[in-house]
Structure formats: structure tokens, C-alpha cells
Amino acid sequence: MSLISGDGNFLGVEWNTWQVIGWLGNIAFFSRFFVQWYASEKQKRVVVPVAFWWLSLVGSMLLLLYALFYRRDSVFIFAYGFTWIPYIRNLMIHSNAKNGETKCAACDVRSPISARFCANCGAALKTGNPDKS
Ligand SMILES: [Zn+2]
Incomplete structure (x- = not known):
């Protein structure tokens, strides 16, 4: 049995562009859990890597588009209608923290920016924060 049949069906299911978009959203949204888990296992503590927020944002946006223009389902639209707010805010906070690095x-x-000593060599860091000098 071939995966793609003569009439263009994949796995016996008819596919359209919106379903592909929805599935790409699902894949991005689902993969973020593994990205976060992997990062935590690697660092031996709970961490949320920046890739988690990007995958969350891309996944939820694709699923929102799918819900808005294909499913037109209010429950589905509401589920993804506002989740982008904390994702974007976390990306902004990450960006600000990165720019504020010493x-x-x-x-x-x-x-x-909050560090007073270099984690690599232990030298005292000169920070812009007057409280830390
Ligand atoms: Zn150093």
C-alpha cells in the first residue's frame, strides 16, 4: 500500500492547504515540549529556552489561522486567540535581557545583567546598575 494514492490522498485522507497549515501548527506546537524538556535535561534544571517561545508563537499563529479561516470554530479561535500575548512578551523580555548582558x-x-561576577572566570563585572557597583 502506498502512502499517497492516485487521487492525491495521503494516508487515505484528503488534504487541503489549510489542513497542511494546521498540521504544521500542530507540529510546531507539539515539538516545543521536547525542546523544553531536552534543554532542562541538558542543564539538569528546569529551563525554558527561547526556541520554546518561538515554536509556541509560530504554532499558535498557524493554528489560529486554521481556526479563523478554515474551521471558523469559536471554541478553537478562542483557544489560540490570546496565547500569542505571553509568547511575544517572553520574547521581548528575553531580548531585553540579552541586550542588557554584561x-x-x-x-x-x-x-x-544581574550578575556581579563573571560565571566563566570569576572576575568582578562592571554593571550599569548603580546598586551593584
Ligand atoms: Zn570572565
Whole structure:
């Protein structure tokens, strides 16, 4: 049995562009759990990598488009209608924190803005925050 039949069906199901968009959304949304899990296992503590928020944003936007223009289902639209707000806010916070990183003068490794000492070499960091100087 072939996966794609003569009439263009895949796995015996008829596909259209909106279903492909919906499934891409599902894949992005579902894969974020593995990305987050992998990052936490790797660092041996619970972390949320920036890729998690990007996958969340892309996945929820694709599913929202699917719900709005294909399913036209109010329950489905509501489920994805507002989730983008914390995703974008988390990406903004991440971006601000990254821009606020302090570069160690001794080894050039970047540390979070709140750090007082370099995590790499232990040198005291000069931060822009007057409370920390
Ligand atoms: Zn350093």
C-alpha cells in the first residue's frame, strides 16, 4: 500500500492547504515540549529556552489561522486567540535581557545583567546598575 494514492490522498485522507497549515501548527506546537524538556535535561534544571517561545508563537499563529479561516470554530479561535500575548512578551523580555548582558572584560564571556561576577572566570563585572557597583 502506498502512502499517497492516485487521487492525491495521503494516508487515505484528503488534504487541503489549510489542513497542511494546521498540521504544521500542530507540529510546531507539539515539538516545543521536547525542546523544553531536552534543554532542562541538558542543564539538569528546569529551563525554558527561547526556541520554546518561538515554536509556541509560530504554532499558535498557524493554528489560529486554521481556526479563523478554515474551521471558523469559536471554541478553537478562542483557544489560540490570546496565547500569542505571553509568547511575544517572553520574547521581548528575553531580548531585553540579552541586550542588557554584561561582557566580561577579562574573558569576553557574557553574563546576565544581574550578575556581579563573571560565571566563566570569576572576575568582578562592571554593571550599569548603580546598586551593584
Ligand atoms: Zn570572565
